[in-house]
Amino acid sequence: MAEYSALSLLKNALTGNCDWKPAWRKPDPKPAYDVIIVGGGGHGLATACYLAAEHGITNVAVLEKGWLGSGNIGRNTTIVRSNYLLPESIRFYDFSVKLWENLSHELNYNVMFSQRGVLNLAHNPAQADAYIRRGNAMRHGGGDADWLTREQIARKVPGLDLSGTARFPVVGGLLQKRAGTARHDAVAWGYARGADRRGVDIIENCEVTGFLRDGDRIIGVSTSRGDIRAKKVGVAVAGSTSRVLNLAGIGQFPIESHVLQAFVSEALKPFVDCVVTFGGGHLYMSQSDKGGLVFGGSLDYYNSYAQRGNLPTVEDVMSEICAMFPSVARLRLLRSWGGVMDMSMDGAPIITKGPLPGMYLNCGWCYGGFKATPASGYSFAWTIAKDEPHAINAPYTLSRFERGAAIDETGHGPTPKLH
Amino acid sequence: MSPRRTTSGGSIDRRRTIRFTFDGEAYTGHAGDTLASALLANGVRLVGRSFKYHRPRGVFSAGIDEPSALVTVLKDGVREPNIPATRIELHDGLRVESQNRFPSLAFDFGAINQLGGRLLGAGFYYKTFMGPVIGPLKGTRFWMFCERFIRRAAGLGRADYAPDPSRYERMNAFCDVLVAGGGVAGLMAAEAAAKAGKRVILAEQEPETGGFAKWSNETIGGKPAAEWAKTASERLAALDNVRLLTRTMVWGYYDGNTLAALERVGDHLARPPKGHARHRHWTIRAGAVVLATGALERPLVFPGNDRPGVMLAGAVRRYAGEYGVLCGDKTVFFANNDSAYQAASTLTKAGGHVAAIVDVRPTISEAATALAAEAGVVPLTGQAVVETKGGKHITGIVVQSFDAATGALSGDARPIECDCLAVSGGWQPVIHLASQAGAKAEWDETLQAFLPPAPNQRWSGAGSFLGQMTTAGALESGRNAGLSASGKKPSRARLPEVEPSPLEIAPAPIFEIKAPISATRGKAFVDLQHDVTADDVRLAHREGFVSVEHLKRYTTLGMATDQGKTSNVPGLAIMAEARGISIPEAGTTRFRPPYSPVAIGALAAERYGNLKPNRLTPMHDWHVEHGARMMEAGLWHRPMIYGAPGETVEQAYIREAAAVRRSVGIVDVSTLGKIAVKGPDAAEFLDRVYTNMFSTLAIGKARYGLMLREDGIAFDDGTTWRLGEDDFLMTTTTANAGPVMQHLEYFLDIVWPDLKVHLTSVTDQWAGAAVAGPEARKVLEKCVIGTAVDNDTLPFMGIVHGRIDGAPVMICRLSFSGELAYEVYSGAGHGLHVWEALMEAGESFGITPYGMEALGTLRIEKGHVTGAEIDGRTTARDLYLDWMLSKKKPFIGSGLMDRPGLIDQNRIRLVGVVSLDGQPLGGGAHIVEQGSLDALGQSIGHITAFCYSPALAKYIGLALVKGGKAQHGRRAFVSDPLRKRFGPVELVSHHFFDPEGRRMHG
């Protein structure tokens, strides 16, 4: 019997649920490992899991400063999609969606990936063209994309303001059917358990306070629980990248940390089926399995490590949601929170060997880290194991800025707050 | 045996009867009632169903902390779900429905979930529904199939899709001192600050100030406490420097002492007056804040603790004291502290009957014993409730001896009959706002509660928020906080007198009675709304979800609409015990805004239904009157076409564009960004920001300019006019007017502060009309006076000043269309006047107004680029504008524009596209070298703009294609799978029409 299944649930229910094992062990750190992953978020845990599962590298430790999954894996709006414009992005995120589709099985953990679709609304002909360009790019890249007319949208998403008098009337929408939502915490826990069951040590409350060096080379880390040596050190601490790189003496880096707020309403009976994004502003909304409407908007637009948002952004987001769904005005905001985004200079991530010998870096996820979790872990594990990038992360170098090879989905250039 | 109304007492207005319905059934209550008190007064105990197990639930609290009695309010033709009955003021016509039940509240199919209790524990969903690995339900299908049913069962209330007709508004306020909470401490603080001459705002979430004083039956200053509070409140309301806001909850504490509050202006009215808001969202910038937000009572955790009739002791007290409602005929109190004895006393005084007091402590204070005696009972000390009896409401309890030190139960289980069980597990200060403000709460061993952290913004605390649980403490700390917020020292003046309070409010450290649970006893709930049990907490512990955040996420503890107001601390205590550590070691969750749910419409209020303002040109009304179909361009509205009856969009723009090439057309270009660039260094400045030279431009001439970003990517283009030696008028694209202005201001303020240049946005100062076509000059000749417009006076790129029909105009000979063309600028207030004069002058030439579609057609024919090509990723070279990159001087972007990746010939670059099958091309379509709709080829680029060209009589477009110029003459295909279009095209030069520019120079 699989550790987790309907049968095991029944068996345990009959015995008072006393036999469940911890989802992951709580080991003390060993003095040395083959690979250390700094950062027990989604990407770090996925990396460890794939190192063990795909490359047979099991002498691995994941070091987490606080509680596991406490970064953006635990504070995002749970959307999974690959509706990108540029070929590099499409290739990477489509690969990720494919991994998502089998993830619950692979991990024997229900991450509740639900392909409910993501619909981007277009409000004028120019915006429609831009979305169609993107949808066509997705189709040419091998992915799925459909264009919906206003009538089709009306059937799919009741409650949207589709009147001609709307300030931003809907002219159509780009639907990616394979996109959807997943249970974010379950992804962290599932990967943690998957890694743990394959022998990886997951060490919580273990803050990296410095890097051990042999000349230029990184040979381990100092932590709040002692020094730990490793042949390779992977860093996957999006949100804190600059802080951790600082410990390695890297003081300037193409990353800014910004706060992004997210919101959830009170739980409701099913209200909206797919993920909807509003083109008249920056807003996206979906509904969780528990019933809360989950939504978010733009960054707060200034550097922050505070996980604490500000009021004008709250008001902007609420205005947009009311413009999109006029009935939502009557519903109530239950909770808001902030996550710290690793905003890169072109909006695309960095997954690379380096920048120091013995170090491997995974960062710069901007808004897009959650959906990337499987592909990020997969390709980062590959890069660490083989010392060269996988085809999907080959463009995500650090040197691309100096070479003039930015991967700029929005076209906003080196203004991180706008990506 | 049921709850009922007393014959007298309380502060409700018994002369005013109010009618309301609950689940369609008609009831009455009195003015001053909440829905909860009125339902209880009517003997209604079953009010809702719980989230997961659909267990019957009743009113549990008397305030904002209510976890169980959630209802849907039907008003204004819309549904408002999940509103606590304890927060709804009774008013005539109130209609309310219970929720999360089917088909009815009393008989709910969902209750079947209770049978699967152990199966449905914490983490249940993560361990199953992964589905088969093969077959039609593989992948995500099986989960999605199950999810449909799970979603229907989950959720609480049902929302509808009818737009909310209510009005909401925002109010900005400034004050020296904001007092959050209008209980005794808050009233004292506000008065002290007001007397110190400060501008004060006092916000109280309830309809009346007073807090506990309203129902405590104590005296303050020799008067009944309720009366004292009323007088204090009236005194404050009479002061000019005090704004007293009731029904106003401060819900968010943001940076820089900015606080957010929600005033429920109209919820208690049957119908708000015309134009008045339902809710008002206050943003308050406070010099200092006094947090006097009080404390909330905690329940105890024991089997069956969720049955209707199990309530908080403080709530039972409030219903008796304030509403004249007895929550039962036979009430048992169950406590670990003395506050339950005050409640019992109040209940007795109101005419209620106390059946027993069960206390987990082995000994209790004399004062408590005395209060018990007044209530006619001897407290059952050292005992605990281990079971409740009953179905849809409580009918009795079972008690057993309890060892407070070990938690062990012993001896006989003794039943006690009752219909209400009033529980008190101690008090938790409402520290949410302080926690939001930034710091971590601190555990207090004595009070067994989290106390507010040391302030890290300008706030001070007062009253039970600080753990000052007595009225005397509230009076004193309130006054001191008010003084301190006013920058004054604590006062020694006499405070109003109160009775001594020898009671022991600090509780024994008991949170849970661990009695074996069973089907009949019921589960021991921690979070009543989300059905999280003590066993769920222990299961989370067993599976390693031990950090408080993991506990919360794994079990959903504290994540319901009440945000764990009654459950957070007990949950934490149970986890701490399981881990064998102290509560502060186990941690506390961080509180996030809002303190309690806030209507989303209230937060959006200030937009007035218009997310973005409409920006209109001076000729807007004319366009609309003349059949224009308007389209958005950023905030602007511009004519897309001027449709004649029966014309399609395509027919209209072809007609308009053809008219321009044939005779003359006119288009509104007022939306172009315009910036006055003035000063002795203006020319030097322009040399630095444009890639090409402007210092060499002659006065009275214009030049086309291109700007790059610092990273060397093309940013914006436009013409800049030299009106004088030190006076330029820069034009930008419509979309980039704001960003360009900001870009220029940044460089002037930060990079080149030594340059003497002033910038002013004059976009709105000028109306612009472009007159284009072979007959354009003749039109101007007919109406312009004060200047000639011939080729010598007004050559290409020349500027002249004159008048049209009395209005001063400035005319520049510019061409976007490739025709002989002029931009006629006039003061915006004269724009329509000049436009009409031009129309009249052009009448004999068949002047045709044209819109954006025709404008686009004309520019595509000429191969001019716009935002579709300058899309933030293209370089000047990609667009074949390298001739504009001056080699004589550096400019913004010159440092990085030559990076290898940016000069790669194989980048996607500008080409022209001609449709070879006579079909339209489609914006956003891709270009492929081979393939079909069924077997999509590899994309080598995309179409940025297309049109039917009347001049060339075919469909043409602009595209960005790999290799650019090298592809000229090549065959390829347009591939547009989203619109199911695939067809042959030829890639050609983007200069389709009159490449030498003879016509515009003509």
Place this chain on the structure above:
Amino acid sequence: MLISCPHCGPRDLAEFSYQGDATRTRPEPASTDTKAWHDYVYTRPNPAGPHHEYWQHAGGCRAHLLIVRDTLSHEIHSVALARSANASGARA
């Protein structure tokens, strides 16, 4: 958040536009040192703590401000008009 504009006084965050890190030095305009330009345009210290940054009071007096603000607490330590701050060499 309130920002005390040296010209306009304390104003709401919504009136201001964030203009980013204020510690970088722009290379000489004619410099062809791509690395120097790269560092200026693309890299930042991004500290967790006091941060020197520019804001524009876009919805007010339009002036750019040099602000020192803590990125952990959002507490603002100092605000100066960027023009005078840069001119007087007070720049970090």
Place this chain on the structure above:
Amino acid sequence: MVERATPLGADFRPGSYGDFADGVGVTLSEPSTGTIVEATAWPGHEKALTAALGRGTGLSLALAPGAGAYRDAKAAAFNIGPGRFLVSGKDEGLVDDLARAVSLETGTITDLSHGRTALRIEGMATEWVLAKLFALDFSLDAFPVSAGRATAHHDFFVQIQRTGDHRFDLYVFRSFARAFAMALRHAAQDVGYAIK
């Protein structure tokens, strides 16, 4: 002379609106401003500029941020930024007078007579209505008569001068004027308003 058209449109017509049964709380109007000019001094020449503006308008302008001066129905000026002033006058010739008065050594003058639209709000509920839109302290102590403020309500940039205890002149970009008037009217619904 060609009359300058108002951007406010046909909806902005005299009458009483909103909840005015017990009288109107505010009155809205479009005051006639022949000239609106932005005048900016080079750093260090602020004093010379205010003096020159004084010569052109007869106003005596202090040099403090936000300071302003007001002569009923004649001219008004207030500071809107470092060295920057918004000047308005009834007379259309004022723009030429000011251009003559302010030399290039002192600063620059930019004509915005067509580019900005003034809206006047007055009445006992004025501060209440304006507080809905602007995060400004409208108390008399914080915002004295004749002082000015440059501020914003979302996409609306607005420059405000207090011209009476309960009277303010609001200068907005002309293209936004109609939308702004709508927002103002909406905000005044609950107090009742008249358009003059």
